[in-house]
Amino acid sequence: MKQINRRSFLFQTTKAAGAAFALSQLPSQLFAAAAGSNMPIGFQSWTVKDKLGKDFPGTLKMMADMGYKMIEMCSPKGYAQIGFGTFAAMKTADIKKTINDAGLTCPSCHFGSAEFAEDKIDETIQFAQELGLTQMICSTFWLPKTATLDDYKASADKLNKAAVKIKTAGIQTGFHNHEFEFAQLGGQLIYDALMSKFDADLVKMQFQTEVINLGYKAADYFKKYPGRFVSSHLSDWTTDKKEVPVGQGVIDWKEFFAAAKTGGVKNFFVEMELDKFKDSAAYIHAM
Numbered sequence: 066m067k068q069i070n071r072r073s074f075l076f077q078t079t080k081a082a083g084a085a086f087a088l089s090q091l092p093s094q095l096f097a098a099a100a101g102s103n104m105p106i107g108f109q110s111w112t113v114k115d116k117l118g119k120d121f122p123g124t125l126k127m128m129a130d131m132g133y134k135m136i137e138m139c140s141p142k143g144y145a146q147i148g149f150g151t152f153a154a155m156k157t158a159d160i161k162k163t164i165n166d167a168g169l170t171c172p173s174c175h176f177g178s179a180e181f182a183e184d185k186i187d188e189t190i191q192f193a194q195e196l197g198l199t200q201m202i203c204s205t206f207w208l209p210k211t212a213t214l215d216d217y218k219a220s221a222d223k224l225n226k227a228a229v230k231i232k233t234a235g236i237q238t239g240f241h242n243h244e245f246e247f248a249q250l251g252g253q254l255i256y257d258a259l260m261s262k263f264d265a266d267l268v269k270m271q272f273q274t275e276v277i278n279l280g281y282k283a284a285d286y287f288k289k290y291p292g293r294f295v296s297s298h299l300s301d302w303t304t305d306k307k308e309v310p311v312g313q314g315v316i317d318w319k320e321f322f323a324a325a326k327t328g329g330v331k332n333f334f335v336e337m338e339l340d341k342f343k344d345s346a347a348y349i350h351a352m
Contacts, residue, residue: 107135125167143177269295287328312348
């Protein structure tokens with residue numbers, strides 16, 4: 066081992082301390098930006114399902130090369146007839162290995178509401194555990210247009226019941242909104258009615274930013290319901306409701322990410338058309 070004398074030791078120690086002091090004087094915004102550049106962002110598989118079905122490992126690598134670290138899958142059984150039939154024929158272990166081999170993780174997956182039914186939930190949980198999920202998201206209840214507010218509340222109660230088993234398995238249940246949860250029924254916003262019925266611990270929300278087109282901001286809901294969210298789908302839109310890469314539309318993303326901490330959001334999944342993924346990842350990492 067190389068010997069060091071006392072004078073050299075004191076010099077090096079003083080130099081290191083000075084450097085540390087200098088760093089501490091840098092604006093906090095710089096540290097925030099550095100932290101943001103390492104933010105693990107994911108993508109939702111729905112908009113690229115056709116490419117995934119044709120070339121699963123190649124498409125995953127393409128997304129990883131853009132800067133994505135996570136994929137949110139859709140249930141192979143629940144979505145078999147709408148684009149995910151290829152994966153229904155694969156062993157769950159092979160799906161997981163292919164994702165991991167591309168340098169990605171899969172913490173979350175969308176399931177159809179029927180997969181949370183009492184006679185299906187055990188099978189659904191088993192798949193989730195084999196895939197290594199930490200979050201199981203109900204993609205919505207898909208109730209008919211004639212559904213009443215009581216119908217929505219009854220569905221929320223059923224999801225609460227399934228979520229008890231899911232929590233016992235060590236997984237968080239979530240609920241994903243579409244635009245139709247931001248409609249009025251019986252003088253109340255459906256989304257707010259669901260928030261009042263979901264068990265705040267058992268069922269967390271996955272907020273879809275697309276409802277900015279209806280005048281609803283994700284940041285407002287993160288603040289209104291602190292700690293009630295687990296993830297969010299990211300997309301950006303112009304004033305005339307055209308989809309654009311994140312950072313090129315009307316959403317205030319600095320406000321969004323700041324409020325997301327209040328909301329308790331753990332994961333962010335970009336959900337856009339393929340040609341917008343690259344610029345979206347670049348913008349988020351540059352924040």
